Structure formats: structure tokens, C-alpha cells
Amino acid sequence: MTSETREAFGQVGIWSSALHPSRADDAGKAAIAEAVTELEELGYGTLWIGGSPSPDDATAVVAATRSITVATGILSIWDHTAAEVAARIATLDASDRKRFVLGLGVSHGPMVPQYAKPYSAMVAYLDALDSASPPVDSGHRVLAALGPKMLKLATARAHGAHPYLVTTEHTAEAREAIGPEALLAPELTVVLDTDLDRARTTARNMLAMYLGLPNYTDNLLRLGFSESDFEDGGSIRLLDALFALGDAEQVKARTRQYLDAGADHVALQVLTADEGGAGLPRAEWRALAEAFGDEL
Numbered sequence: 001m002t003s004e005t006r007e008a009f010g011q012v013g014i015w016s017s018a019l020h021p022s023r024a025d026d027a028g029k030a031a032i033a034e035a036v037t038e039l040e041e042l043g044y045g046t047l048w049i050g051g052s053p054s055p056d057d058a059t060a061v062v063a064a065t066r067s068i069t070v071a072t073g074i075l076s077i078w079d080h081t082a083a084e085v086a087a088r089i090a091t092l093d094a095s096d097r098k099r100f101v102l103g104l105g106v107s108h109g110p111m112v113p114q115y116a117k118p119y120s121a122m123v124a125y126l127d128a129l130d131s132a133s134p135p136v137d138s139g140h141r142v143l144a145a146l147g148p149k150m151l152k153l154a155t156a157r158a159h160g161a162h163p164y165l166v167t168t169e170h171t172a173e174a175r176e177a178i179g180p181e182a183l184l185a186p187e188l189t190v191v192l193d194t195d196l197d198r199a200r201t202t203a204r205n206m207l208a209m210y211l212g213l214p215n216y217t218d219n220l221l222r223l224g225f226s227e228s229d230f231e232d233g234g235s236i237r238l239l240d241a242l243f244a245l246g247d248a249e250q251v252k253a254r255t256r257q258y259l260d261a262g263a264d265h266v267a268l269q270v271l272t273a274d275e276g277g278a279g280l281p282r283a284e285w286r287a288l289a290e291a292f293g294d295e296l
Contacts, residue, residue, distance in 0.1 A: 010045015017051025105144030175262025
């Protein structure tokens with residue numbers, strides 16, 4: 001990966017499922033625009049629009065910012081056709097298209113009625129993006145990749161991989177799989193709470209849904225966890241491997257572990273006890289920015 005690419009993404013970004021202007025009323029749209037403007041001013045490298053965003057969400061967040069990289073994390077290939085996505089991206093002006101990255105994923109069988117042959121479906125989707133007019137080129141695409149096949153595809157047909165809910169061990173394995181040049185930008189979920197028991201409760205509340213999705217549990221089993229680690233919302237061993245819990249300095253140290261394991265960029269998702277990942281935790285985003293300082 002070139003130094004120019006690393007600079008474009010930065011070492012640390014913010015991942016949020018609340019950045020969905022298309023689902024918000026006028027007050028909500030204004031709050032999102034204000035929040036992303038502040039995140040840009042705080043110095044974060046990339047904004048990741050989480051929670052199966054639409055093309056309209058992506059273009060709205062790009063329009064509300066000036067220079068920060070904006071990525072979808074992750075747009076489901078089952079929700080929007082490649083032609084629809086390419087046409088919407090084409091409405092951005094040239095400078096905005098340069099800082100937009102299309103993150104794509106195959107979602108999960110229990111969530112998608114038409115789910116079938118996910119790898120083949122992703123290949124066909126990438127083919128359609130290549131043939132669109134104008135195309136969405138591979139340098140502006142990343143894939144939600146956990147297993148070996150999708151990681152290789154992320155290298156061959158995209159700019160790199162954006163794994164979600166992974167450990168530092170997975171990051172090291174993914175780096176080996178994709179080689180030194182491709183982007184590796186894992187998501188890391190954060191609970192800024194020094195009461196460890198309470199922080200783990202917050203983490204378990206979020207994790208419960210994901211422990212019902214085979215793509216994630218199969219990946220965790222590959223990494224050496226057992227079915228017993230999935231009981232009661234997740235074992236302490238599992239929580240400590242998947243989350244950053246504690247104060248901002250502890251989150252900074254955990255983020256460094258992912259970077260040391262081979263990540264180019266880490267996308268931080270902040271959970272709060274009252275809202276999970278659904279709100280705009282601006283105070284927490286500010287605290288993390290202060291802790292990271294120039295390392296952003």
C-alpha cells in the first residue's frame with residue numbers, strides 16, 4: 001500500500017450505524033450533518049457508514065463533509081443493484097468521488113431471504129460494477145471479508161478488506177492472506193466505561209445478535225473459540241478478544257494492537273449503555289480524538 005493511500009484513510013476512523021440520513025427526519029438529518037462535520041474537524045481519517053447503508057446515505061454524508069474519506073461499512077449486495085449503486089455514485093462530483101469508498105458485503109443467510117452462493121453473487125456484483133457506465137473501479141471498493149476466499153477476492157477485485165467483529169489474531173492472518181499492499185481496515189467495537197462488569201454487559205447486549213449469525217460464529221470457531229464461548233452472551237475470553245473496554249487510553253492501546261497485527265486502519269464503533277451503537281456518541285468521539293491526538 002502506498003503512503004498516499006494510508007494518508008487517505010488515516011490510522012483511525014469512526015464506524016457508526018447512526019449515519020443514515022435517508023432514514024431520518026429533518027432534525028435527524030441536521031444532527032447527522034453536524035456530527036460528521038465535527039468528526040472531520042476532530043481529525044479522524046475515515047467515516048464508515050455502518051448498518052447496511054443505502055447509496056443515498058453515502059452521498060448525503062459525502063455532501064456534508066469536505067475532505068474526509070467516506071466509506072460504506074457495509075452496503076449489502078442484496079439490497080441495491082450494482083447499476084443503482086454505480087448510478088448514484090456517478091452523481092458525486094469528481095473530487096468527492098475520489099474520497100468515497102464503496103464497502104460491500106454479502107450479509108447473512110438468516111437476514112436475507114434470497115441469500116444463495118454468496119461468493120459467486122459477490123463476483124457477479126463486482127463484474128457489474130466494472131461494466132457500469134461510469135464504472136466503480138476496484139481502487140474505490142473494499143469487501144467485508146472474514147474467510148480465506150473472500151479475503152483473496154478483496155485483494156484481486158477490490159482495494160482491500162474491511163472485516164467486522166474480529167480479533168487481532170484474525171487481523172494477523174488476514175494480513176498474511178492479502179499480502180502487504182492491500183488495505184486492511186478492521187472494525188473494533190469500543191465501550192468507554194471503566195466499570196468492567198458494566199462495560200461487558202454493554203458489549204454482550206450488542207454481541208447477542210451477531211452470535212446468531214453463522215458467518216461470525218464460524219469465523220470465531222476457526223480462530224480457536226468454542227461453542228461454550230458463545231453461551232450467555234459471550235464468555236469473558238471472547239469479549240476481551242473482540243472489544244476495547246475501558247477508558248480512552250485503554251482503547252488507544254487496543255487499537256495499537258490491531259495496527260501492530262497488520263491493520264492499516266482501524267474503524268472504531270463506540271457503544272454506549274443507553275443507545276448501543278444506534279446513537280451519535282459525540283462526547284465519546286471527542287474523548288477518543290483527544291487521546292489519539294496526532295496519531296489520528
